[in-house]
Amino acid sequence: MLLSQNRQADTDRVKAEHDYQINQLALQHLIAWHRSTHGNDCHCAQDTEPIVEGTLSTLARKL
Helix, strand or coil, X not given: CHHHHHHHHHHHHHHHHHHHHHHHXXXXXXXXXXXXXXXXXXXHXXXXXHHHHHHHHHHHHHC
């Protein structure tokens, strides 16, 4: 039983790490898209990036 729980915990951890990496990639694409539409001198994406990073980090810790 314990071995099964360990395997499930490992599977869940790998899945959570993968989801976090996918979310990071999606965020990078959204920021790049935003900069391409607003121009390089737009700072609104840069201003919100720490907030989004913090939110994603919080979500990753809860998983």
